[in-house]
Amino acid sequence: MSREKQILLELEYMTGFEELGIRKELLKAVQDMGFSKPTEIQEVAIPLALQGEDIIGQAQTGSGKTVAFGIPIMESIDTRSHHPEAVVLVPTRELAVQVCTELDKLGKHMQIRTLPVYGGASINVQIERLRLGVSIVVGTPGRIMDHIERGTLRLDKVRIAVLDEADRMLDMGFIDDMDFILSKLPKKRQTMLFSATMPEEIKALSRKYMHLPQEVLVSKDEISVKEIEHTYLQIPEPRARFTAVRAYLKKHKPRLAIIFTRTKIAADNLAQGLRRNGMKAEALHGDLSQRRRDQVMQRFRQKRIQVLVASDLAARGLDICDVSHVINYHLPDEPSTYVHRTGRTGRIGKRGVAFSLALPDQMGLLGEIERFAGISIEEEELKIGKLPPARPGFNNRGFGIRNRERRQHRGRSRLGGRNNPRRESRDRSKQHSERKREQGPAPIWRSL
Structure with missing residues (x-):
């Protein structure tokens, strides 16, 4: 023939x-x-x-x-x-x-x-x-x-x-x-x-x-990804993000998911946190070498990775047919970016899901996205459980004690004895380390 x-x-x-x-x-x-x-x-x-x-x-x-x-x-x-x-x-x-x-x-x-x-x-x-x-x-x-x-x-x-x-x-x-x-x-x-x-x-x-x-x-409906179910969850504060995403992934068990973050550090930390919770997750961002990015993308296409955590820049142009869920870990500032992000799911007639986390002051932005894209974003019913305990922020942690020490030593001799600067520095470092051990390891949400 x-x-x-x-x-x-x-x-x-x-x-x-x-x-x-x-x-x-x-x-x-x-x-x-x-x-x-x-x-x-x-x-x-x-x-x-x-x-x-x-x-x-x-x-x-x-x-x-x-x-x-x-x-x-x-x-x-x-x-x-x-x-x-x-x-x-x-x-x-x-x-x-x-x-x-x-x-x-x-x-x-x-x-x-x-x-x-x-x-x-x-x-x-x-x-x-x-x-x-x-x-x-x-x-x-x-x-x-x-x-x-x-x-x-x-x-x-x-x-x-x-x-x-x-x-x-x-x-x-x-x-x-x-x-x-x-x-x-x-x-x-x-x-x-x-x-x-x-x-x-x-x-x-x-x-x-x-x-x-x-x-x-x-x-207009097609541009606004009409094959996608759009949902959101209002979270009380930024440290609730990781807990909410973990609960969402455990509830819905997506086939393949892309999670969008604003920063490379957040992408790395979130992927690490998800792996600690037994999920197959990798980060994709501009700091990775081209070889490493290609490896991550190949593993994702082969479904050896369940969750791809990506920055906006790294994810631009991604064309993967089987993505079932897109998650906005950080809600984008521009409605058009939301359309681009969520367009990674619901490909060519397939159904998809877009889920966004929104802080209380971002509810107006959700409304802008709805008007821009001609869609309705429904509230997700999700119990995220107890948030991790709050810890002092970097700008305040330990500085009150250090300032008291400075005031106590102000005007004293800087030579010899217990007022020796090197000894004081070692003592302060020791005290700080002891306090850190008492507080336990930093929760994953701190740098997300």
């Missing part, structure tokens, strides 16, 4: 994608990826893109937008070309790898060569890959600029440029880099921009570099 007949036979049950008029190799690849029919963004964007239209797509991560711009790219590429014909800009190295993986799956029957380029990886290896020839370059703005300035990345053959998660790149300070890269591309090209939100700076960039773009707006 010829390869063409085999592909046609395997497409018998496909519904929807064949109506988009794409080639048989892509239909087979889409089937292998598990798509039975196009998502909303794919159904609208692909026909427009195949006609060569510039596109502004407002859709979140997980809506299937990689396939939405990937299929038009595959249709346009001349596999005989030695130079890149498509460039995809993404905010993070993790997303660069994920997008390349998806494009590799799409192009596996077509011999399409893709290359992720990002900081933290050997630039010499990337230069060698570019020299050997690639069809699609997916990368972060900083590293792509580096290759342009070195002359190792030729853009004169580029037919399609894609800005994926443009608002995230704006948040990370890449607006000037995006401007520079777009200015170096051929004037005659197709440009597609995808973003969950549309800040004014992104609109200005689209007006400058796009020609009569067609707007593809996924419904």
Whole structure:
């Protein structure tokens, strides 16, 4: 049986994608990826893109937008070309790898060569890959600029440029880099921009570099992750966070969960605390080496880790299909960040759960999120039990005793006898150590 007949036979049950008029190799690849029919963004964007239209797509991560711009790219590429014909800009190295993986799956029957380029990886290896020839370059703005300035990345053959998660790149300070890269591309090209939100700076960039773009707006409910159940728990004070999250995880037993924290230290300490409570948890943040981050992500995808505790920056662009729960350990300040965070669950029609911890003075912020996203966040019924005992804060702990000691010794001789400064210092250290032993080990919530 010829390869063409085999592909046609395997497409018998496909519904929807064949109506988009794409080639048989892509239909087979889409089937292998598990798509039975196009998502909303794919159904609208692909026909427009195949006609060569510039596109502004407002859709979140997980809506299937990689396939939405990937299929038009595959249709346009001349596999005989030695130079890149498509460039995809993404905010993070993790997303660069994920997008390349998806494009590799799409192009596996077509011999399409893709290359992720990002900081933290050997630039010499990337230069060698570019020299050997690639069809699609997916990368972060900083590293792509580096290759342009070195002359190792030729853009004169580029037919399609894609800005994926443009608002995230704006948040990370890449607006000037995006401007520079777009200015170096051929004037005659197709440009597609995808973003969950549309800040004014992104609109200005689209007006400058796009020609009569067609707007593809996924419904408001879809952008607001309508497949997600949104809940919250009001906690009395910050030290209740760990106790509340531990109780929530024990109650719901999520299949895979991502917990968002504001800081790297909080991510490390929370992951450590969860491991002490028998949970498989790892932290993901910018202080980890690229190798370590890749290892953590691989373990999470393989479900060897149950809980991923991540900072916002490290988690941007994460695309993992089976995440059942997203937990906001620290509630984000911006409603749009809430949409991005919770978009990691409820992927492509699957149900998901988003749970947030809110302090009393953050209840107004929850209302802002509800209005922005067009959702209802219901209160979670959860008994968190007794909070750990309060301990003196760092700024006050022990200083009252030290000040009394200073006052007692003020004006006395600083030489010899019991007033010897070194002996006094040793005595104070000994007293402090004894007090610390009496208080016992610091509870995990102290630095969360």
